[in-house]
Amino acid sequence: xxxxxxxxxxxxxxxxxxxxxxxxxxxxxxxxxxxxxxxxxxxxxxxxxxxxxxxxxxxxxxxxxxxxxxxxxxxxxxxxxxxxxxxxxxxxxxxxxxxxxxxxxxxxxxxxxxxxxxxxxxxxxxxxxxxxxxxxxxxxxxxxxxxxxxxxxxxxxxxxxxxxxxxxxxxxxxxxxxxxxxxxxxxxxxxxxxxxxxxxxxxxxxxxxxxxxxxxxxxxxxxxxxxxxxxxxxxxxxxxxxxxxxxxxxxxxxxxxxxxxxxxxxxxxxxxxxxxxxxxxxxxxxxxxxxxxxxxxxxxxxxxxxxxxxx
Numbered sequence: 001x002x003x004x005x006x007x008x009x010x011x012x013x014x015x016x017x018x019x020x021x022x023x024x025x026x027x028x029x030x031x032x033x034x035x036x037x038x039x040x041x042x043x044x045x046x047x048x049x050x051x052x053x054x055x056x057x058x059x060x061x062x063x064x065x066x067x068x069x070x071x072x073x074x075x076x077x078x079x080x081x082x083x084x085x086x087x088x089x090x091x092x093x094x095x096x097x098x099x100x101x102x103x104x105x106x107x108x109x110x111x112x113x114x115x116x117x118x119x120x121x122x123x124x125x126x127x128x129x130x131x132x133x134x135x136x137x138x139x140x141x142x143x144x145x146x147x148x149x150x151x152x153x154x155x156x157x158x159x160x161x162x163x164x165x166x167x168x169x170x171x172x173x174x175x176x177x178x179x180x181x182x183x184x185x186x187x188x189x190x191x192x193x194x195x196x197x198x199x200x201x202x203x204x205x206x207x208x209x210x211x212x213x214x215x216x217x218x219x220x221x222x223x224x225x226x227x228x229x230x231x232x233x234x235x236x237x238x239x240x241x242x243x244x245x246x247x248x249x250x251x252x253x254x255x256x257x258x259x260x261x262x263x264x265x266x267x268x269x270x271x272x273x274x275x276x277x278x279x280x281x282x283x284x285x286x287x288x289x290x291x292x293x294x295x296x297x298x299x300x301x302x303x304x305x306x307x308x309x310x311x
Contacts, residue, residue, distance in 0.1 A: 036240050037252065043233040044256045048125065049267060050229060054222040055121035056268065058213050063117040064199035065208055066223070071113070071191040073227025074234060078185045087235075090182045106190035113191065114198075124272065125264030129257040130283035180238045247298045250291035258284050 051070075054060050082089045120128050199205040213219040240246055261284060264270065272280070 033240070033243055033245050036236050036243075037245065039236045040233065040240060040249075040252060041256055041259070043229050043236060044253070045260050045263065047226065047229040047233050048120070048260050049264065050222060050226045051117070052120055052125055052264070052268060054219070054226060055117065058219055058222065060211060060213070060219070061121065062199070062204045062208055062211070063114055063121065064195045064202065064204050066226075067110075067113050067117050068192050068195040068199060069223055070227045070230050071188040071195070073224075074231040075185060075188040075192060077228065077231035078181075078188070078235075081235075087181060089185050090179070092186070103190065106187050107194055109187045110191040110194040114195065124270040125268060126261035126270065126272070126280045126284075127276070129261045130280045130287075132257065133283055133287045180241050181235075184234045184238055247302065248295050251288065251295050254284070254288040254291040257287065 055063075055066065060066060078087065078089060081087045119131065123131065196205070208214060211219075237249070240249060261280065
């Protein structure tokens with residue numbers, strides 16, 4: 001057994017690892033990035049729990065209306081920040097070419113958030129977080145078969161384990177040359193139009209008149225908070241995508257799922273048998289492992305593509 005009594009001994013034994021991994025991380029992660037990471041975690045947890053409260057506890061079973069409100073709030077927040085000069089949005093001309101290139105991905109985005117809203121309203125939060133890894137599995141398979149992107153051995157192992165664990169639980173963009181902020185804005189705008197149109201066609205928009213908490217301040221605060229927290233979460237994520245922390249977003253999201261699942265047990269009534277609990281833990285742990293291996297692989301590829309030269 002190796003006992004290390006001081007940081008100096010650690011540096012002597014593992015100088016390369018200490019310099020490349022620890023010191024570089026400490027120097028690269030400034031207070032602003034640390035604040036953004038903390039904000040990402042906090043708003044991710046709060047947004048999910050608030051959405052669950054509105055959809056399940058208040059039983060607002062109108063996902064198209066709810067997501068229309070949420071994405072509409074995101075769009076309004078972004079427009080307000082753009083008008084105040086805090087951010088800059090690229091406004092596209094409304095042409096057939098623009099719609100043809102943008103609409104398919106935005107409609108797909110609307111479908112994703114709609115299905116996520118329905119799933120969150122019907123599933124316990126830990127099960128919902130576990131099922132979110134189906135998206136990770138799908139993306140990894142598409143990258144492997146279509147783009148011929150081979151994951152590392154560790155990533156393959158953890159991905160297989162995640163797939164097996166997810167099945168045991170049993171359940172559920174490449175757009176123009178715009179930046180991530182523009183994508184967030186236009187996806188929100190298109191989602192409002194698409195989801196509101198669907199709510200009219202399906203009659204959900206008219207059914208909300210029967211909702212018992214329609215005029216409740218509690219309900220209004222929940223919806224308002226959901227939209228604002230969602231906008232803050234999107235803005236923080238976009239800000240982190242422009243930094244070297246972007247390689248670590250996967251593992252941050254995985255750790256957020258663990259935190260959300262744990263906290264939800266104390267907030268909502270969740271009934272899980274031992275087999276499902278073990279399966280959920282397996283999914284969440286394997287998801288963290290997979291995200292970590294992908295992060296390590298991407299950082300290694302980045303160092304290979306842009307080697308650090310001695311001054």
